[in-house]
Amino acid sequence: MRGHPDEWTGQTRYVLLYPSRNVRFRHAADALSKILIDGDTSFQSFTIDDLLEAAFGHDAESRDAIRGRYLWWIDIE
Secondary structure: OOOOHHHOOOOOOEEEEEOOOOHHHHHHHHHHHHHOOOOOOOEEEEEHHHHHHHHHOOOHHHHHHHHHHHOOOOOOO
C-alpha cells in the first residue's frame, strides 16, 4: 500500500510477526503500541508461536514440523 497512497484506507493494518524468543521485537512492538492513540487498530503484533498454535493447534505433527524447520531453537523428537 505504501506505493499507492491513493489506495490507503482506514482499514490498513501493519502486523509484526516475530519469534517469541526475540525480545527486541517484543520490546519494539510494546513501545510502538504505547505511542499509538487509544483505539488505533493500524498496528498489531503476534508471535510466530501463537500463529502456529492457532493455525495448527489441532494438528501437532504439522505444527511441530513447521516449528522444527523455521524455529530452529525448538527441539523436535
